[in-house]
Amino acid sequence: MYALTDRCWYSKTHVAAESCTACGVREVSICRDVCNDTLRDMEDMSQRRQFSARQTLFNEGDRADMLFNVLRGMVRLYKLLSNGRRQIVGFALPGDFLGLALEQTYKVSADAITEVEVCRFERRAFVNCVENRPDLLRSLHAATSHELETGQEQMVLLGRRSAEERVAAFLLALRQRYQRIGACDATLWMPMTRQDVADYCGLTLETVSRTFSKLARDKLILIVPDGVRLIMIDRLQRLIA
Amino acid sequence: MYALTDRCWYSKTHVAAESCTACGVREVSICRDVCNDTLRDMEDMSQRRQFSARQTLFNEGDRADMLFNVLRGMVRLYKLLSNGRRQIVGFALPGDFLGLALEQTYKVSADAITEVEVCRFERRAFVNCVENRPDLLRSLHAATSHELETGQEQMVLLGRRSAEERVAAFLLALRQRYQRIGACDATLWMPMTRQDVADYCGLTLETVSRTFSKLARDKLILIVPDGVRLIMIDRLQRLIA
DNA sequence: CGCGACTTTGAGCTATCTCAACAGCAGTGG
DNA sequence: CCACTGCTGTTGAGATAGCTCAAAGTCGCG
Numbered sequence: 269m270y271a272l273t274d275r276c277w278y279s280k281t282h283v284a285a286e287s288c289t290a291c292g293v294r295e296v297s298i299c300r301d302v303c304n305d306t307l308r309d310m311e312d313m314s315q316r317r318q319f320s321a322r323q324t325l326f327n328e329g330d331r332a333d334m335l336f337n338v339l340r341g342m343v344r345l346y347k348l349l350s351n352g353r354r355q356i357v358g359f360a361l362p363g364d365f366l367g368l369a370l371e372q373t374y375k376v377s378a379d380a381i382t383e384v385e386v387c388r389f390e391r392r393a394f395v396n397c398v399e400n401r402p403d404l405l406r407s408l409h410a411a412t413s414h415e416l417e418t419g420q421e422q423m424v425l426l427g428r429r430s431a432e433e434r435v436a437a438f439l440l441a442l443r444q445r446y447q448r449i450g451a452c453d454a455t456l457w458m459p460m461t462r463q464d465v466a467d468y469c470g471l472t473l474e475t476v477s478r479t480f481s482k483l484a485r486d487k488l489i490l491i492v493p494d495g496v497r498l499i500m501i502d503r504l505q506r507l508i509a
Numbered sequence: 510m511y512a513l514t515d516r517c518w519y520s521k522t523h524v525a526a527e528s529c530t531a532c533g534v535r536e537v538s539i540c541r542d543v544c545n546d547t548l549r550d551m552e553d554m555s556q557r558r559q560f561s562a563r564q565t566l567f568n569e570g571d572r573a574d575m576l577f578n579v580l581r582g583m584v585r586l587y588k589l590l591s592n593g594r595r596q597i598v599g600f601a602l603p604g605d606f607l608g609l610a611l612e613q614t615y616k617v618s619a620d621a622i623t624e625v626e627v628c629r630f631e632r633r634a635f636v637n638c639v640e641n642r643p644d645l646l647r648s649l650h651a652a653t654s655h656e657l658e659t660g661q662e663q664m665v666l667l668g669r670r671s672a673e674e675r676v677a678a679f680l681l682a683l684r685q686r687y688q689r690i691g692a693c694d695a696t697l698w699m700p701m702t703r704q705d706v707a708d709y710c711g712l713t714l715e716t717v718s719r720t721f722s723k724l725a726r727d728k729l730i731l732i733v734p735d736g737v738r739l740i741m742i743d744r745l746q747r748l749i750a
Numbered sequence: 751c752g753c754g755a756c757t758t759t760g761a762g763c764t765a766t767c768t769c770a771a772c773a774g775c776a777g778t779g780g
Numbered sequence: 781c782c783a784c785t786g787c788t789g790t791t792g793a794g795a796t797a798g799c800t801c802a803a804a805g806t807c808g809c810g
Contacts, residue, residue: 347665350750355665369654376661402643409650412657413610419660420617424588424596426667427711431766462789470668472767477790509591672798703757716798718758734807751810758805768795778785 287311291387293339296363296449298407306401313397315388325366325378325386332374335367335394341384342459345376346467356468357419359442359460363449368412370395382459426470429508434469435479436507439489439496455497528552532628534580537604537690539648547642554638556629566607566619566627573615576608576632582625583700586617587708597709598660600683600701604690609653611636623700667711670749675710676720677748680730680737696738 288311294300299310314337319325325336328347343360357376360366366378370391398405425437439456446452458465462473462480469476480496483489488504490497498504529552535541540551555578560566566577569588584601598617601607607619611632639646659682666678680697687693699706703714703721710717721737724730729745731738739745 347661349665349669353669355668357661357664369657370650371654371658375658402646405643405646405650409611409646409653412650412653413612416610416653416657416660417612417616419657419664420588420598423598423660423663423667424590426664427596427708428590428594461787467668473789474768474791475766478766481790702755713799714757715759715800719798722758753808753810755808756806758803760803761801763798763800765797765799766795767797769793771790771792773790774788776785776787778783780781780783 286316288314291339293337293363293449297337298365298404298411299337301407302401302403306397306404309397309401310389310404313389313393317386317388319380319384319386321380321382321384323380323384325380325384326374328374328377330374332367332372332391335365335370335389335391336378337387337389338362338364338366339385339387341380341382343378343384344381344460344464345378347376354467355470356464357422358415359464359468361445361449362451365408365411367391368408368415370398370408381464431469431471431475431479432482433508434471435465435476435483436488436504438465438469439498440501440504440508443498443501454499455492455495458495527557529555532580534578534604534690538578539606539645539652540578542648543642543644547638547645550638550642551630551645554630554634558627558629560621560625560627562621562623562625564621564625566621566625567615569615569618571615573608573613573632576606576611576630576635577619578628578630579603579605579607580626580628582621582623584619584625585622585701585705586619588617595708596711597705598663599656600705600709602686602690603692606649606652608632609649609656611639611649622705672710672712672716672720673723674749675712676706676717676724677729677745679706679710680739681742681745681749684739684742695740696733696736699736 288294288299288307291297291299299307302310316339319341325343326332326334338360340362343364343366344356345358345360345366346354346356348354359381360378367374369375398408421441425434429437442456442458443452446456451457460468462476465471466473466476471479480489480491483504484491488498488500488507490499529535529540529548532538532540540548543551557580560582566584567573567575579601581603584605584607585597586599586601586607587595587597589595600622601619608615610616639649662682666675670678683697683699684693687697692698701709703717706712707714707717712720721730721732724745725732729739729741729748731740
């Protein structure tokens with residue numbers, strides 16, 4: 269898949285190649301298991317696009333004209349409340365598909381945390397394709413189911429865990445996701461801010477910062493620029509057992 | 510659909526008829542939009558079953574041999590943490606399908622809150638059917654997407670809302686679900702305990718009770734046996750705006 | 751009637767939030 | 781080259797929403 273010994277998997281030099289068959293994220297995307305005909309259809313429909321850090325991909329409520337497959341970088345998906353409170357419902361990594369539900373309007377907002385490259389589809393065309401291609405629908409359903417399960421885990425985290433457990437669970441889940449896309453490393457790349465982590469974990473940024481500090485003081489993690497190195501994964505796991 | 514002026518829609522006398530075409534919950538189930546052939550297949554696979562209140566339908570981690578469509582009653586879906594903490598991730602009502610993800614093991618536990626009647630499928634047979642019936646897959650995907658969206662709303666509730674907002678949002682969401690299945694009424698049927706509501710809203714049962722009392726004191730709701738009557742829906746809505 | 755399960759209410763406690771100060775660092779411009 | 785600014789992160793101290801523990805109230809049911 270990627271060269272993974274360092275964090276170059278998300279760097280500019282490892283952009284997925286132009287062709288789907290050579291695409292670097294195909295192995296972890298909804299297009300992994302589709303047949304060749306379907307893949308060709310998808311390739312014909314797709315356009316490559318880039319977003320710079322902090323650019324918006326779409327806003328909750330907008331007409332969902334475009335669907336995205338993330339190729340590189342990190343995207344935050346979130347909902348806002350009237351008074352500015354924000355809940356991040358997920359961080360999208362390479363291989364993640366935005367718009368799984370195929371619905372007419374976006375149900376969350378999305379913006380780029382880092383520079384982001386995506387494979388973009390027009391929704392109408394994509395939906396048409398899905399209608400004729402049960403293998404693609406099957407993939408979409410599997411991905412949606414997986415998201416649903418992740419969401420249920422997150423409800424447990426938000427509803428029933430302490431601050432320390434939330435942060436530990438967040439770190440371990442992030443690690444698992446990097447493993448899944450073949451980008452694992454004892455050092456987790458964390459381009460998001462403390463505020464982002466807080467808005468994902470249902471905490472304040474100060475509590476997140478204090479909790480990171482405590483975990484570092486206890487030598488379970490090491491805080492490094494743009495990331496965290498997991499030192500004692502077993503003890504992190506015991507925290508959330 | 511049902512006779513709805515009172516709460517009889519969930520009573521024993523309104524059990525869905527034996528035939529799928531005459532089924533009382535079909536209009537709100539995954540089988541709503543499937544073609545006649547698919548429906549016949551599903552009917553052949555399905556078995557009617559009953560569970561009494563507090564009976565377990567399945568436990569998280571078990572092999573998912575059976576899938577369920579709820580016909581009558583209410584089911585709680587939850588996850589447990591080691592020390593007994595519980596997060597309820599959803600209440601299943603008539604028309605809700607349990608096992609949308611078609612996965613090999615259950616990701617949550619489910620037990621009956623009331624007496625429950627279900628339409629039950631063997632997973633293997635069901636999955637086989639889905640493979641050959643894109644229309645059913647389409648329905649499953651739509652239902653799964655809807656669950657995913659509901660889950661994201663719930664993350665906002667759990668991560669960023671106050672106790673009062675959580676309870677208000679819970680009541681309004683419950684009302685919407687009853688509306689959706691054609692069982693709406695100013696009085697919401699709430700057979701679950703305060704502990705269940707607490708475990709759904711990420712609160713303690715005392716906080717839920719106090720919040721209900723406050724909403725009742727403020728005349729936004731009226732607490733009645735086995736339910737809550739919504740008196741000033743607009744003010745509840747303003748609470749969560 | 752009396753028991754058990756659920757609910758309500760009260761009072762004190764604490765995990766987390768809020769507010770505030772400060773530190774590190776990158777970019778900017780004199 | 782260095783002051784300055786803005787942004788992110790850290791740390792401290794006091795405030796508070798919701799939790800915990802406890803007691804009493806309600807209701808259905810044998």
